[in-house]
Amino acid sequence: MATRKAAAKPNVSADELKTYYREMLLIRRFEEKAGQLYGMGLIGGFCHLYIGQEAVVVGLEAAADEGDKRVTSYRDHGHMLACGMDPKGVMAELTGREGGYSKGKGGSMHMFSREKHFYGGHGIVAAQVPIGAGLAFADKYLGNDRVTFTYFGDGAANQGQVYETYNMAELWDLPVVFVIENNQYAMGTSTKRSTKSPSYWERGAAYGIEGEEVDGMDVLAVKAAGEKAVAHCRAGKGPYILEVKTYRYRGHSMSDPAKYRTREEVQKMRDERDPIESVRQLLLTGNHASEEDLKAIDKEIKDVINEAAEFSKESPEPGLDELWTDIYAKDIPQGEAVEA
Amino acid sequence: MPTEILMPALSPTMEEGTLAKWLKKEGDTVSSGDIIAEIETDKATMEFEAVDEGTLGRILVEEGTEGVKVNTPIAVLLEEGESADDIGKEEAQPSGGSEAKTEVKESDKTDKAPPADAPVAASPAAAAPKPPRTPDWPEGTEVKSTTVREALRDAMAEEMRGDEGVFVMGEEVAEYQGAYKITQGLLDEFGAKRVIDTPITEHGFAGIGVGAAFGGLKPIVEFMTFNFAMQAMDQIINSAAKTLYMSGGQMGCPIVFRGPNGAAARVAAQHSQDYAAWYMQVPGLKVAMPYTAADAKGLLKSAIRDPNPVIFLENEILYGRSFDVPVMDDFTIPFGKARIAREGTDVTIVSFGIGMSYALQAAETLAEDGIDAEVIDLRTLRPMDTDAIIESVKKTNRCVTVEEGWPQGSVGDYITGVLMREAFDWLDAPVISLTGKDVPMPYAANLEKLALVTADEVVEAVRKVTYR
Numbered sequence: 187m188a189t190r191k192a193a194a195k196p197n198v199s200a201d202e203l204k205t206y207y208r209e210m211l212l213i214r215r216f217e218e219k220a221g222q223l224y225g226m227g228l229i230g231g232f233c234h235l236y237i238g239q240e241a242v243v244v245g246l247e248a249a250a251d252e253g254d255k256r257v258t259s260y261r262d263h264g265h266m267l268a269c270g271m272d273p274k275g276v277m278a279e280l281t282g283r284e285g286g287y288s289k290g291k292g293g294s295m296h297m298f299s300r301e302k303h304f305y306g307g308h309g310i311v312a313a314q315v316p317i318g319a320g321l322a323f324a325d326k327y328l329g330n331d332r333v334t335f336t337y338f339g340d341g342a343a344n345q346g347q348v349y350e351t352y353n354m355a356e357l358w359d360l361p362v363v364f365v366i367e368n369n370q371y372a373m374g375t376s377t378k379r380s381t382k383s384p385s386y387w388e389r390g391a392a393y394g395i396e397g398e399e400v401d402g403m404d405v406l407a408v409k410a411a412g413e414k415a416v417a418h419c420r421a422g423k424g425p426y427i428l429e430v431k432t433y434r435y436r437g438h439s440m441s442d443p444a445k446y447r448t449r450e451e452v453q454k455m456r457d458e459r460d461p462i463e464s465v466r467q468l469l470l471t472g473n474h475a476s477e478e479d480l481k482a483i484d485k486e487i488k489d490v491i492n493e494a495a496e497f498s499k500e501s502p503e504p505g506l507d508e509l510w511t512d513i514y515a516k517d518i519p520q521g522e523a524v525e526a
Numbered sequence: 527m528p529t530e531i532l533m534p535a536l537s538p539t540m541e542e543g544t545l546a547k548w549l550k551k552e553g554d555t556v557s558s559g560d561i562i563a564e565i566e567t568d569k570a571t572m573e574f575e576a577v578d579e580g581t582l583g584r585i586l587v588e589e590g591t592e593g594v595k596v597n598t599p600i601a602v603l604l605e606e607g608e609s610a611d612d613i614g615k616e617e618a619q620p621s622g623g624s625e626a627k628t629e630v631k632e633s634d635k636t637d638k639a640p641p642a643d644a645p646v647a648a649s650p651a652a653a654a655p656k657p658p659r660t661p662d663w664p665e666g667t668e669v670k671s672t673t674v675r676e677a678l679r680d681a682m683a684e685e686m687r688g689d690e691g692v693f694v695m696g697e698e699v700a701e702y703q704g705a706y707k708i709t710q711g712l713l714d715e716f717g718a719k720r721v722i723d724t725p726i727t728e729h730g731f732a733g734i735g736v737g738a739a740f741g742g743l744k745p746i747v748e749f750m751t752f753n754f755a756m757q758a759m760d761q762i763i764n765s766a767a768k769t770l771y772m773s774g775g776q777m778g779c780p781i782v783f784r785g786p787n788g789a790a791a792r793v794a795a796q797h798s799q800d801y802a803a804w805y806m807q808v809p810g811l812k813v814a815m816p817y818t819a820a821d822a823k824g825l826l827k828s829a830i831r832d833p834n835p836v837i838f839l840e841n842e843i844l845y846g847r848s849f850d851v852p853v854m855d856d857f858t859i860p861f862g863k864a865r866i867a868r869e870g871t872d873v874t875i876v877s878f879g880i881g882m883s884y885a886l887q888a889a890e891t892l893a894e895d896g897i898d899a900e901v902i903d904l905r906t907l908r909p910m911d912t913d914a915i916i917e918s919v920k921k922t923n924r925c926v927t928v929e930e931g932w933p934q935g936s937v938g939d940y941i942t943g944v945l946m947r948e949a950f951d952w953l954d955a956p957v958i959s960l961t962g963k964d965v966p967m968p969y970a971a972n973l974e975k976l977a978l979v980t981a982d983e984v985v986e987a988v989r990k991v992t993y994r
Contacts, residue, residue: 218558222577225534227596232538255741289774296772305740305777310764316730317765320737327693327719327743350730357725435559436575441537443570449561456559512771513809515778515833 198406200474206248206405207465208483210240213264214462215491216273217436220263220280220294223495224440229280233294236264238435241461242367243268245408246335246428249416253330257305257318258337260295261434265337269302273490277498285501289508312338312345315364319355319425322362333419337365341372343386352393352425359424363415364390366429367402373438374446387429397427403459433459528613529578530599533587536565536572543567544592545600552610554582556603563589563600578603583610657860659914662820662852669850677819677851678708678784678840681826682746684856686716689744692830695722695731696748696785705750706786706845732758732783736765739781744830749785752801752839758783766835767810782829784838787815788880788930789967789978791843798967798974800931802879805837806907806940812861813908815839817882819849821905824859832861841880862909866918870900873988874918876941877928878904881979885928888984897992907937912944919945923954924991928984933961955991960984 217235224233236243239261247268250256258265266276271287279286280294287297295309305321308314318336325332342348343366355362366386370377383389387397396418400411408430415426433455437444444452469475533543544566550556556576563574583604587594594600602613672680686692693716698705700713700723713721724731728749735745749755755762766779789798805813812834816822822840829836851857867882868889877885882903889899900918904910919925925945927938938959945957963977 218577221575222534225536225596226532227535230538257737287774288772288776291774292772296769298769298773298777300776305737306769306773308765310760313733313760313765316733316761317737317740320734320739321741322737323734324738324741324743327738328741347729347733350725350727351734353725353727354730354734437572441540441567441569441572443572445570449573512773512775514812515770515775515780 200469200472202248203465203469203474204479204483206241206244207462207469207480208487209244209247209268210405210462210465211483211487212273212490213240213243213267215487216267216277216494217263219491219495220277221436221440223277223281223498228499229294230282231293232260233280233440234261234438235436235440236261236434238455238461239367239369239402239432240264241405241408242365242402242430242432243337245405246363246365246412248405248409249412250333250335251416253303253332254416255303255305255318255321255325255332255334256337257314257321257334258307259311259314259339259342260307260309261339262295262297262307266297266299266302266304266307269299269304271299271302271304273494274497277494278501281498281501282503283498283501284504284508285497289512290504291508291512312342312347314338315342315345315348316351318364319351319360319362322355322360322425323358326358326360331420332361333416334362335365336362337367339372340366340368340370340377340380340386341375343368343389344372344380349389349393352390352395355425356393356395359422361419361422362425363412363419364395364397364425364427366427367432368429369432369434371434371438371446374442374444376446385429387427390425390427395425395427397429400428400430402430402432403455403461403464405461405465528583528608529580529603529605531562531576531601531603533594533596533598533600534565534574535596536567536574537569540567540569540596542593542595545587545589545594546571548585548589550582552582552585556580556582576603580605580608583608584613657863659863662824662859662865663854663857668853670853671848672819672823672851673846673848674816674819674822674840675706675708675845677823677849678826679710679712681823682709682830683712683715685827685830686712686720689830691742692744692746693720693722694746694748695724695735697724697726697750699723699748704748706842708840708845709748728754728757729761732761733765735781735783736761736779739766739779739835740769740777744780744782746782746784746830749783751790751797751842752785752787753797753799755783755785755801762811762835762837763808767808770834771810778833779835780833782826782832782836782838784826784829785840786842786845787839788841789962789974792969792971792974793967794969795966800879800929800962801837802839802907802929803931803935803937803940805839806910806937808908810835811908812836812906813839814861814906815879816905817844817879817903819847820851820857821859821865821903823851824857825861825905827856827858828861831858839879844880844883859905861906862911863905864911864914865903865905866900866914867903868899868901870898870922872898872922873924873926873992874900874902874915874922875926875928875984875988876902876904876915876938878907878937879930881928881930884979884981884984887981888988891981891985892988895994897988897994899988912941912948915941916945916949919949920952923952924988925953925957926960926984926987926991927957928960928979930962930979933959933964936961955993958987958991960987
């Protein structure tokens with residue numbers, strides 16, 4: 187179904203499609219490798235994989251401009267790769283090494299890149315939502331036309347601070363796109379067992395915020411919705427909500443046996459709705475790429491991931507003196523934003 | 527080369543598990559994402575997915591096997607063109623799997639090794655270079671009697687004039703002119719863009735403040751009182767205090783959370799609590815709790831300029847009190863520098879915030895009896911000028927601490943611990959940590975009085991430690 191819907195859109199170039207294919211595949215292969223390294227004991231603690239949800243971040247990043255900001259929860263690897271962060275630095279953070287984005291001190295759930303305007307990586311469910319609105323507040327205050335993508339899940343969507351934030355974001359016309367990644371399970375609790383409200387995006391209406399539901403397994407649909415939301419924000423009309431219907435194939439974290447849903451349910455999504463497979467089919471059926479072209483991309487991604495994995499193993503653990511650094515700042519690292 | 531499939535760790539604590547069931551058999555084709563086995567961990571039965579593609583060449587561990595160590599090869603996967611005969615050829619050379627195992631061991635080793643050179647009671651705040659013991663302002667400077675309220679307002683106004691990125695947000699800070707009139711006049715001077723009324727929604731606006739700080743601004747977030755900041759505790763601790771560390775130094779949070787703290791008068795349990803000891807505990811936060819108007823002004827200006835999150839604890843009862851404030855273009859007080867409020871030789875009384883009024887009052891009473899107390903106003907609790915306390919105790923050999931908060935885990939208990947470690951041989955009596963009583967604040971006037979620390983109790987404690 188996703189394939190048919192996407193095929194109906196004529197204005198997508200073969201190059202664009204190939205880019206999305208490549209970016210989604212990068213996330214999937216990265217996550218598979220992360221799962222493997224976790225299994226080998228090289229990654230510890232909590233590790234939340236993004237497999238199945240790739241079209242969400244790739245579609246929305248396609249709608250973003252240079253300087254736009256993004257902030258998300260602990261299921262953050264996909265967001266980092268999609269906004270251009272280096273897979274080596276991300277993987278090395280997962281393994282807790284010096285070469286990681288946070289020098290090994292943040293781990294899977296806490297990573298940041300000022301350069302790529304990626305503001306985390308937050309481990310407390312929904313804490314990133316007011317933070318995202320605050321980033322948008324700063325942009326509005328500084329008089330630029332940047333937009334902040336604030337991602338959270340269907341689980342976070344029941345937290346009180348989300349609605350406190352909706353209220354202020356609309357009150358102050360903040361340029362923030364609230365992206366609800368509805369993967370249908372808050373850890374082990376399905377949306378049906380969490381709420382009786384029929385949809386999450388409609389809750390924005392109570393605060394005067396417009397929004398819509400989006401097919402999160404269709405990268406082109408996500409991109410189109412993202413462009414609409416971004417245009418709304420840049421026009422000074424305040425926040426916009428996208429409820430992106432998606433699905434995670436893996437458990438909540440690596441230690442989740444996922445007994446709350448059937449194997450058939452997961453397999454059905456994989457077989458019928460896979461966001462990468464549908465773009466692959468579009469490329470092949472439209473004669474935009476040959477099997478060989480796609481194989482070459484697969485090979486290229488595999489090399490990138492292997493290189494990242496190697497780097498993440500070879501990078502040394504942080505020096506013991508790192509325990510005592512970065513607790514207090516000596517100067518304000520984000521001074522440039524104020525000067526500009 | 528055939529790929530070994532290793533027994534995976536499927537939870538943060540798993541070291542071994544049971545290979546419950548094989549879902550593929552030798553000769554089956556496997557593609558990435560296929561479930562190949564069920565594995566029982568210490569927590570649950572998990573499905574184990576293949577990462578690589580190929581043919582399952584050989585099963586090395588039969589189903590039903592218990593106690594299979596993590597990273598043990600459990601099967602061998604063949605790539606296109608390989609056959610089961612190739613298995614074993616690679617055994618001569620180290621496989622990817624065993625390489626990984628060595629690495630795990632190595633990281634285990636370093637994990638367990640304690641940092642040899644780590645200071646025992648190290649806190650980076652305490653280790654920060656100490657400001658010199660000089661007077662807070664040059665001798666002969668003109669001073670002006672100012673209320674704490676005015677001093678706080680002046681500090682914000684001066685910093686807002688100097689830096690476009692500084693703004694104030696909170697409940698009733700703008701049009702109402704501040705619930706306690708601390709932001710009086712700021713809206714008129716700086717406009718609604720920089721003096722922002724929020725809805726009553728502490729968790730939300732604290733988080734928006736943190737995000738704005740990440741985004742390059744310097745927010746001053748006013749809590750109408752710190753009792754309401756408990757709603758925002760997660761944003762203050764988890765988001766503001768920890769992000770610099772979690773980002774490896776990339777992302778600091780220059781923000782001030784300020785407002786009245788501690789008991790006011792007759793507002794009972796939910797509106798009367800001193801949070802000094804709570805916030806003082808958190809690495810990444812700085813905590814100020816001024817007593818005088820000069821300190822309120824000088825410390826708040828420093829707090830706004832500080833690149834770190836600062837908790838600025840004020841006191842409603844002190845807002846209306848007047849103190850001398852120097853008339854200077856840019857008067858600041860550094861963090862981590864205590865003030866010797868009264869010099870003395872017989873006992874050291876350490877306090878901060880409103881506790882100082884009891885300490886000073888007691889010192890006067892004691893002086894009449896010939897007991898000469900030295901009174902130290904800490905001014906900031908993190909970083910804390912413990913050097914000043916130790917130095918003083920080495921002279922007086924006795925110490926009493928005074929605060930309004932609860933006894934268990936109090937600021938005074940921390941100081942007592944520091945003195946025991948650093949000045950044990952100089953102490954002639956056990957340190958007495960005077961606090962509020964270990965009860966929620968009662969409403970009845972007589973009971974409230976009983977619950978709070980008093981000057982009389984300070985006098986009594988000093989008599990105990992001086993045996994007089």
